[in-house]
Amino acid sequence: MQRPHLRRTSREHELSFAFPDTPAEAGKDILSRHLRLTSRFWKAFWVLLLLFGVGLLGLALRILGGFDDRAAWGYEAALFAYLLTTAQSAPLVSIAMRIVRNHWRRPLARLSEVFAVVGILNLLLFFPLLMTLPPQEGRKSMWFGWPGSPHIYDSLAIIFLVLCGLAILLFTSMPDMAVLREQASGRLKGIARRLSLGWVGSGREWKKLNLGLGYLGALYFILLIGVHALVSMDFAMSLVPGWIDSIFPAFHALSGLQSAVATIIFSMFLMRAIGGYREYFGLDQFWALSKLLLAFSLLWFYFWWSTFWVYWYGRAPSEVSVLKLIMFGPYAVPFFLSFGLNFVVPFGLMLWNVARRSIKWPTIAAASILVGTFFDRIRLYVSAFSVEDVTGHALESIPATHFPDLIDVLIYVGFFSGSILMYMVASKVVPIISMWEVKEWLRLRVVRTFLRTEVAVVAKPE
Amino acid sequence: MQERTAIPDSKINSDLLRGLLGTPMWWWVAVIVLALIVGAGVASVAITFNMGLGLWEIHRPIMWGIMIVNFVFWIGISHAGVMISAILRLSYAEWRRPVTRAAEILTVFSLMIAMVHPLIHAGRPWRLAYWFLPYDFPRGIWPSIRSPAVWDPSAIFTYLTGSSLFVLIALIPDMAVARDRTTGWRHYLYSVASLGFRGTPRQWKLQTIAGILLSGLLLPVFVSVHSIVSWDFATMVSVGGWHATIFAPYFVIGAVLSGVSAVVTVMALMRWLFHWEDYIRPEHFDALGRLLIAIAMGWLFFFVLEFFVAIYTKEPAELALREMQLFQWPYNVLFTIFIFAALIIPVPIWVSRKMRRNITVMFITSILVNVGMWLERFIIIIPSLARKQDLTFVWSTYHPSIFEISIVAASFALVGLLLLLFSKVFPLMPLFEQKEGQRFAAQIRVGRRSIPGVVREE
Numbered sequence: 001m002q003r004p005h006l007r008r009t010s011r012e013h014e015l016s017f018a019f020p021d022t023p024a025e026a027g028k029d030i031l032s033r034h035l036r037l038t039s040r041f042w043k044a045f046w047v048l049l050l051l052f053g054v055g056l057l058g059l060a061l062r063i064l065g066g067f068d069d070r071a072a073w074g075y076e077a078a079l080f081a082y083l084l085t086t087a088q089s090a091p092l093v094s095i096a097m098r099i100v101r102n103h104w105r106r107p108l109a110r111l112s113e114v115f116a117v118v119g120i121l122n123l124l125l126f127f128p129l130l131m132t133l134p135p136q137e138g139r140k141s142m143w144f145g146w147p148g149s150p151h152i153y154d155s156l157a158i159i160f161l162v163l164c165g166l167a168i169l170l171f172t173s174m175p176d177m178a179v180l181r182e183q184a185s186g187r188l189k190g191i192a193r194r195l196s197l198g199w200v201g202s203g204r205e206w207k208k209l210n211l212g213l214g215y216l217g218a219l220y221f222i223l224l225i226g227v228h229a230l231v232s233m234d235f236a237m238s239l240v241p242g243w244i245d246s247i248f249p250a251f252h253a254l255s256g257l258q259s260a261v262a263t264i265i266f267s268m269f270l271m272r273a274i275g276g277y278r279e280y281f282g283l284d285q286f287w288a289l290s291k292l293l294l295a296f297s298l299l300w301f302y303f304w305w306s307t308f309w310v311y312w313y314g315r316a317p318s319e320v321s322v323l324k325l326i327m328f329g330p331y332a333v334p335f336f337l338s339f340g341l342n343f344v345v346p347f348g349l350m351l352w353n354v355a356r357r358s359i360k361w362p363t364i365a366a367a368s369i370l371v372g373t374f375f376d377r378i379r380l381y382v383s384a385f386s387v388e389d390v391t392g393h394a395l396e397s398i399p400a401t402h403f404p405d406l407i408d409v410l411i412y413v414g415f416f417s418g419s420i421l422m423y424m425v426a427s428k429v430v431p432i433i434s435m436w437e438v439k440e441w442l443r444l445r446v447v448r449t450f451l452r453t454e455v456a457v458v459a460k461p462e
Numbered sequence: 463m464q465e466r467t468a469i470p471d472s473k474i475n476s477d478l479l480r481g482l483l484g485t486p487m488w489w490w491v492a493v494i495v496l497a498l499i500v501g502a503g504v505a506s507v508a509i510t511f512n513m514g515l516g517l518w519e520i521h522r523p524i525m526w527g528i529m530i531v532n533f534v535f536w537i538g539i540s541h542a543g544v545m546i547s548a549i550l551r552l553s554y555a556e557w558r559r560p561v562t563r564a565a566e567i568l569t570v571f572s573l574m575i576a577m578v579h580p581l582i583h584a585g586r587p588w589r590l591a592y593w594f595l596p597y598d599f600p601r602g603i604w605p606s607i608r609s610p611a612v613w614d615p616s617a618i619f620t621y622l623t624g625s626s627l628f629v630l631i632a633l634i635p636d637m638a639v640a641r642d643r644t645t646g647w648r649h650y651l652y653s654v655a656s657l658g659f660r661g662t663p664r665q666w667k668l669q670t671i672a673g674i675l676l677s678g679l680l681l682p683v684f685v686s687v688h689s690i691v692s693w694d695f696a697t698m699v700s701v702g703g704w705h706a707t708i709f710a711p712y713f714v715i716g717a718v719l720s721g722v723s724a725v726v727t728v729m730a731l732m733r734w735l736f737h738w739e740d741y742i743r744p745e746h747f748d749a750l751g752r753l754l755i756a757i758a759m760g761w762l763f764f765f766v767l768e769f770f771v772a773i774y775t776k777e778p779a780e781l782a783l784r785e786m787q788l789f790q791w792p793y794n795v796l797f798t799i800f801i802f803a804a805l806i807i808p809v810p811i812w813v814s815r816k817m818r819r820n821i822t823v824m825f826i827t828s829i830l831v832n833v834g835m836w837l838e839r840f841i842i843i844i845p846s847l848a849r850k851q852d853l854t855f856v857w858s859t860y861h862p863s864i865f866e867i868s869i870v871a872a873s874f875a876l877v878g879l880l881l882l883l884f885s886k887v888f889p890l891m892p893l894f895e896q897k898e899g900q901r902f903a904a905q906i907r908v909g910r911r912s913i914p915g916v917v918r919e920e
Binding site (some may be wrong): 223247250303307313315457 | 764
């Protein structure tokens with residue numbers, strides 16, 4: 001016997017949805033939640049705006065201090081890399097899952113894509129950082145002294161990445177914005193009218209949307225990996241004489257994938273806990289993403305080990321110096337924190353299916369990774385920016401630990417607040433749950449009796 | 463869109479056990495031809511052992527010839543089993559069903575053959591006994607525990623044991639089917655191999671859990687095997703081009719590329735030779751083609767990083783080596799063939815859905831990839847040794863001898879021969895997976911359309 005709709009149950013089970021059964025009801029439910037604007041939202045908005053202003057003040061003070069003292073910009077470089085690794089990498093979760101046609105991605109697709117807006121904020125950090133890069137004469141550079149490098153090419157790559165992320169968000173939101181255009185009121189109606197780009201939902205439009213999302217997704221993936229490679233080489237590896245580590249750009253990108261999954265898991269938890277969308281982020285999503293978290297945590301170790309092992313076994317003096325700088329010397333504390341939080345904790349937790357198949361443990365593992373990545377970027381970028389003499393074949397002396405000053409603290413507080421603020425605002429313009437994707441899911445998935453049990457049957461139209 | 467048709471269990475049994483119960487003429491012809499090539503290889507090995515390694519063209523500084531190239535290549539092919547079988551099993555990919563057995567046995571056979579290469583290359587394999595029985599205590603002649611001679615075989619043996627168990631556990635239900643349909647020695651063999659399998663719910667549960675557990679356990683082992691092989695090269699600071707931190711994942715993803723391509727080759731052959739058109743369908747090649755695009759792009763990323771960071775160093779030795787690989791005869795020609803065969807020709811072809819669903823095209827491109835990947839190993843190993851270090855007193859190129867070539871040819875023939883012999887005793891495609899797939903198939907009505915669907919397994 002085929003049941004047209006999913007059953008409501010109180011259990012946390014992959015067959016159960018607490019949200020409405022039918023596509024029409026689901027659309028209505030998401031819309032009503034989206035249009036609800038609480039006083040708590042406005043309070044958070046003003047506080048975050050204030051803190052963001054403090055951050056901008058900090059950045060202005062740092063810029064006024066000049067670009068010659070590269071070490072002073074180390075923490076800003078780490079912050080830029082951290083936002084790239086977490087927020088700007090987060091849309092990849094939706095993109096990758098769309099490419100492999102997973103259905104469980106649907107409630108979290110928009111949650112992931114909205115992170116693209118944080119890229120705009122990261123550009124504010126990126127451009128001043130470019131000014132701190134030393135000239136290429138006498139040092140190793142991946143650009144081999146090409147005219148305009150690295151400033152023009154790095155800028156173009158990062159701007160295209162941000163634009164591509166925003167284009168994906170715009171494209172994927174069109175059907176939902178068309179609904180808002182009809183159902184919302186006031187200023188939001190006007191915004192929705194513009195952002196829906198005249199969407200009427202014809203068969204041709206749907207075909208174009210799916211095709212466009214496929215191409216844009218592939219482009220974003222390539223751009224993101226490319227930007228990780230550029231940033232890791234231009235802002236870290238090439239600033240340290242003797243640091244010749246071919247896996248480092250790949251490690252950087254992989255860390256981005258791990259942090260992207262962690263970002264989404266943690267965001268799903270927040271959306272359940274305080275965002276008002278508890279019913280849409282269930283065990284299905286946490287369980288599936290926790291498997292990826294386990295895989296990426298293992299890969300994190302594998303990539304790190306590849307560097308460590310070849311350097312340690314090779315015993316070349318230049319490589320031993322690099323190991324001291326980024327792992328066992330002045331930045332040993334952030335390194336060991338990163339090692340523990342990026343690998344030991346998530347691996348130890350996610351190894352067990354009982355932990356993976358829960359809400360709490362993947363969230364703890366995700367939080368651990370987000371903190372670990374923060375320390376990882378500090379040990380990589382602050383250490384690289386601390387090196388004074390960037391010429392030569394090997395690191396002559398290991399610089400001492402560089403600690404953050406008050407301006408660094410202001411910038412960190414401001415930019416973290418700014419990122420949250422931008423996300424919050426964007427999520428109030430674009431529905432944070434993709435209505436059309438959830439509705440499509442409800443049409444493609446039914447529960448049927450199979451022997452003596454009930455199973456989910458998933459249609460495979462492609 | 464899934465193209466499956468409803469097939470009754472009895473037809474699945476008769477179709478998939480066809481290889482066991484009948485012997486067509488082509489099978490005999492193929493076995494004889496392959497056995498002749500293997501025989502020539504065995505003769506070359508015997509002559510080498512008798513006359514010494516001086517018969518080969520290896521010389522200072524190129525002491526590792528195509529025997530080591532072929533060793534790395536076959537280790538790479540062995541990654542087919544875990545990549546296809548374990549990962550697709552863990553991710554519940556429905557299209558895995560006809561592919562898994564071929565991938566798993568390819569792993570076992572290629573690992574067995576890979577292991578033989580260093581032994582032959584050692585020249586005096588019977589001296590392996592010293593490894594197990596250290597004989598000269600006073601002079602401290604003990605095998606070094608840190609040596610690759612310890613860690614390489616350890617990793618490979620672990621992988622071989624795990625992969626063999628993987629194959630055996632997946633075979634149990636099929637052995638029970640074969641047991642109930644055979645007499646004589648076959649009945650006895652299948653009775654033993656089926657381990658008393660009767661198809662009770664408990665037995666099915668245990669068999670499924672064992673398969674999933676082994677899949678999970680084999681994944682780190684498969685990564686470790688090729689990583690350890692890569693570190694044989696990467697930890698040597700003195701050889702230009704080898705001391706690269708990216709070598710381990712670069713070798714692993716290259717291995718996965720060649721392993722999955724080899725599975726495509728074997729699947730196409732199985733479809734043609736055993737007439738399994740209802741089981742190995744264009745949709746499976748389509749899915750494998752998409753997987754190959756992703757793997758090839760990942761491999762390209764690592765290849766570019768490896769090559770680019772080597773140039774980035776601006777070290778004269780590195781630059782000279784890369785110049786040699788790209789511009790010096792015969793490496794320039796081999797490099798060009800490698801990059802075209804492994805990447806530039808196949809990947810754009812796979813982008814087209816029509817091409818991915820064309821089995822002849824997939825067969826040809828899968829072979830091309832493996833030609834390219836074999837040459838990639840050659841390009842990594844030989845030119846680097848030819849420019850070993852500044853004080854090397856003789857620089858020359860390397861031309862493999864007829865003995866080495868015949869042993870390499872025999873290794874390919876031996877894999878084919880073992881697959882054919884396996885097909886006479888065991889089903890090349892899992893029967894139970896096909897039957898399960900039939901039961902998990904469903905149709906869902908969406909609006910006015912009926913769309914094929916599957917029962918979600920987890």
